[in-house]
Amino acid sequence: MIQSKEDFNKEIKAHTGVLFYFATTSCSVGEALEPKVRALLKENFPKLMFRFIDMNQAPELSAAHQVFVEPTILLYIEGKEYLRKSRHIGLSELDMAISRIYDLAFK
Incomplete structure (x- = not known):
């Protein structure tokens, strides 16, 4: 479980x-x-790792990354944040956003 900046x-x-x-x-x-996002990654983006962060268990980590609403998705590629989505997250919109980044990074 990811609970600290070091884990992150x-x-x-x-x-x-x-x-x-x-x-x-x-x-x-x-x-x-959450299960829909996991399934999306498994089906369309198998090279991405999924990591759940419980904001109640890691409030300092959430604050350090300016995550104040839930759910929030941060996508990191090669150590850099490329995508941030919060609260009302549509799966088709998320799929398209990840696809553009994924194609550049992994193909």
Whole structure:
């Protein structure tokens, strides 16, 4: 489980692409969207890692990355943030946004 800046940075260094999903287990929107985002990555973007960050367990990490609403998605490629989506996240919009970045990074 990712709970610190050190954990976060290790994930970024260990993988070319990481999608961080910030939410809490008490957020019904975040809970409903999480399996859909996981499935989207598995089906369309298999080279991206999915990492869940519980904002209640890692409030300092959330604040350090200016994540104050849930759910929030941050996509990092080669250590750099390329995508940030919060609250009302449409899967088709997310798919298109990731696709542009993914194609450049992995193909």
